Amino acid sequence: MRLKLDRIGHAFLGRPVFENLSLALGDSEVVALVGPSGCGKTTVLQIAAGLIDPLRGRVRRHYRRHAVVFQEPRLLPWLTARDNIAYGLAAGGMGKVERRIVAERRAAEVGLFARDLDKYPAELSGGMRQRAAVARALAIDPEIVYFDEPFTAVDIGLRRVLQDLVIAASARERFSAFFITHDLTEAIRLAHRIVVLSGRQEGIVAERVLDGAPGERDDRSVFETVQAWAADPAFADLFDGDRQ
Numbered sequence: 001m002r003l004k005l006d007r008i009g010h011a012f013l014g015r016p017v018f019e020n021l022s023l024a025l026g027d028s029e030v031v032a033l034v035g036p037s038g039c040g041k042t043t044v045l046q047i048a049a050g051l052i053d054p055l056r057g058r059v060r061r062h063y064r065r066h067a068v069v070f071q072e073p074r075l076l077p078w079l080t081a082r083d084n085i086a087y088g089l090a091a092g093g094m095g096k097v098e099r100r101i102v103a104e105r106r107a108a109e110v111g112l113f114a115r116d117l118d119k120y121p122a123e124l125s126g127g128m129r130q131r132a133a134v135a136r137a138l139a140i141d142p143e144i145v146y147f148d149e150p151f152t153a154v155d156i157g158l159r160r161v162l163q164d165l166v167i168a169a170s171a172r173e174r175f176s177a178f179f180i181t182h183d184l185t186e187a188i189r190l191a192h193r194i195v196v197l198s199g200r201q202e203g204i205v206a207e208r209v210l211d212g213a214p215g216e217r218d219d220r221s222v223f224e225t226v227q228a229w230a231a232d233p234a235f236a237d238l239f240d241g242d243r244q
């Protein structure tokens, strides 16, 4: 068990977001949290990652290193792509030459070319910046990666490529991942398990374990699962939200 949220509750300015939310994330498990816009997905992730404290409940973390990939890349504009990717390694005490080697290996894994590594974020496309953000997260060999709608802002073709990178990396390196999305197709492509957060402060209203490993699901089975769940009352909130 990497992470356990035990009956957490949170409110902003006295306005409750959710109550009594319990959720566990196992070793090497990829859990996708879906739910309508504004239901509190980012808040759950921030509590899980320790970025904010919950008003109620308890969080137990059984890991040493985690990384977060946000919707926007959040690269440091004054550093090259290479130095951005290597950024977390210096804090871990790694020497300069080794940092460079790790950054270049991670960059290649996410499809960045060597010639891009000397560029600054402003010189990279949006897709390249998000690739660099994923490489930076993986560079520190995290035991858990928190993804907060990381591919929402990229176009549909690249989104699929980036999803495939995450699927391959999680299978290869066996980190756990907590992946927030409002895109059910994305969740079904890359998770072992899906949990649905209510849009009416009712906490987690549904949970489904997916068949097979994420990389093994073909487009047809993903499509059929989305269709089946669209008719499932447990997912009604999610589809209502999408129609708004």
Ligand SMILES: Nc1ncnc2c1ncn2[C@@H]1O[C@H](COP(=O)(O)OP(=O)(O)OP(=O)(O)O)[C@@H](O)[C@H]1O
Pocket (backbone or CB within 6 Å): 012, 013, 017, 035, 036, 037, 038, 039, 040, 041, 042, 043, 044, 182
């Ligand atoms: N810092 C804050 N101060 C006040 N209210 C906040 C704050 N952060 C979030 N909220 C509110 O809490 C609720 C949950 O927000 P959150 O961002 O967690 O939802 P979400 O499910 O991730 O939304 P989306 O899918 O649109 O990104 C929303 O009503 C939001 O307006």
